[in-house]
Amino acid sequence: MGGFRACFFGLCCNWGARIDLTDRDPTTDNSDPQPSTVFFSYSREDQARAVPIIGVIQDAGFTTWWDGLLEGGERFSKATEDALDRAKAVVVLWSRTSVQSHWVRDEATRGRDRGILIPLSLDGCEPPLGFGQFQVINLAQSRIDSSDTEILRMLRAIAASHRAVLSIPIAPVKQSRKIGRRLAIGGGLSVAAAAAGIAIWKGNMLGSPAIRNSVAVLPFDNLSGDPQQRYFSDGLASEIRSNLSRNGLLEIVGQTSSNQFREHSGNARSIAKELNVSFLLDGNVQRVGDRVKIAAELTDGRTGTTQWSRIFERQLADIFAVQSEIATAVAGALSAVMDEGSAGKKALQVGGTKSLAAFDAYLRGRDLFESHIDEASERAALAKLEQAIAIDADYAAARALRSRTLAVIANQYATAVERKALYNEAVSEAQQATRNAPNFAPAYAALGYALFYGRLDAAAARAPYERAHQLAQGDVDVLSRYAVYCARTGRFVAAETAINRAAVLDPLNSSMFKSAGNIKYAAKAYQAAIGFGRKALALSPQRGTLHGDIANAYFMLGDLDKAQAEFALESNSLLALPGDAIIAHRRNDKGKANAALAALIAEHGDNALYQQAQIFAQWGEIEKAFAALDKAYAAADSGLVYLLNDPFLEPLRADTRFIALLRQLKFV
Structure with a gap:
């Protein structure tokens, strides 16, 4: 099979009808309420970029059936045959990887022979021999939303295959959906399973193998002899993680999950299994005066053997070049090609600074912000970020984080009198960050948050949130905030798709489960919300608001005794x-x-x-x-x-x- 495994969606709907899909147990309920009418085929390697396209199709009003967990020998099972036979459209996502997949070609052949093939191109590549006569819809530069010209072409083609007319704009689905099979995007979160009370979501709930180019960047050890320098080693690992996450060919585990293994209590194979990744990047940092020594090692998590290791000893001023060098070397070791030209190097530094002093202040500020201790720590973070911006006014990452910090203070600590001024400043700071770095996703996410929570303008927040989501398919923080925004505005398919993706990338982060629970609660799937709340508590027993979230769901289910018991535990x-x-x-x-x-x-x-x-x-x-x-x-x-x-x-x-x-x- 050459490492490829096609996944597919069979899509069905009564066009334009409201679809009532409530949760059920996918392990016991195999009935489909309606026959599937659209079959979506793509290579497993393209899964992360395919999911948003599928979400747009779902938001257009179609109901989906899919099973992305079939292995090679099961690929053409009776279920797959049936889905292909009853399809009214076969949508194929061509890419440099999928054109090599026999499974994708076979499915495309079925669509071609029946005259119902709708070909898409993910990266601008040409379809393989035998499919050149079909006009391909090119999504290489697409925003992947219903306002994009190429996406609209795709939706019109699907509608035409159903002998229906596409209504524009597409109304977002505003109620929870009934899962026909398994909504397990990327082999991670299964919303339907949660509804059945299945609380397992650790790394890979349904047991599919780790993606080949998946990497966890573990916290780098601080060897400087000064515990106060840990912010620098942590910050360096985080920056390398961010650099790697911008490479669309890599799957990078989120910071929270990676940091669970700070003490390295297990061996490489056990850690990789826990995080469901193929590779681990580990290292240490020794900072002495104006010099820094960084040792980095890439380990194959499946075998425990070292794939690549290197020691960098440089002037501290060269730290930015070292970050990019490590990221590029890791990508090269995984055969994930990064652009070696100036454009590629610029992309790795998007939102960054050339000033060591500004970078140091930013890392100190981020360390304080991520500690989430109290108002004093938040305001101390604010002061450090302001110091970074004073040194480098173009430092978009510092401005974006300052915007977030202002919003947190406004939301959690400010009086009504102070709140508006803080939020207005948060909006202005985020806007400046987007001007400084037009391709820096966290800046747009910060702007969306400030507009939504501060200005209370749900419509104005959408454009920056969508831009952030488009730019950062691999950024857990951006994905989770986008997911919650989508849920608050009634777009539950987009919300679940994004939080599924975030959960796969950060499987030990209680925030992913809290957000998933909040999304299900907003969709009135209260039992599912309780299941996710319990999982979040298992990962973070002392975290506030979780018992309250669970209590609210019990109340809505009419169980006052359980609700009261949970409220009693809420801090x-x-x-x-x-x-x-x-x-x-x-x-x-x-x-x-x-x-x-x-x-x-x-x-x-x-x-x-x-x-x-x-x-x-x-x-x-x-x-x-x-x-x-x-x-x-x-x-x-x-x-x-x-x-x-x-x-x-x-x-x-x-x-x-x-x-x-x-x-x-x-x-x-």
């Missing part, structure tokens, strides 16, 4: 107190309910206006609920980003004032 009173107030009122204990509301106001004041609205809505006090929402809007309360699909506000949803507020926030 974040902004979640716990509203839950106590609502449950007590539901149980006719008005005294306890009022006491919980009073405690919420006393502790959080105007920072809990949105939560007050939730309480009043559930108490049936509609006028008070709207009064609280009006105050929340005036104070730029970030809680309003939940408005579109918050089940606690269901009693308000039919009111014209609620619809007007949705319009104010640009949800509709």
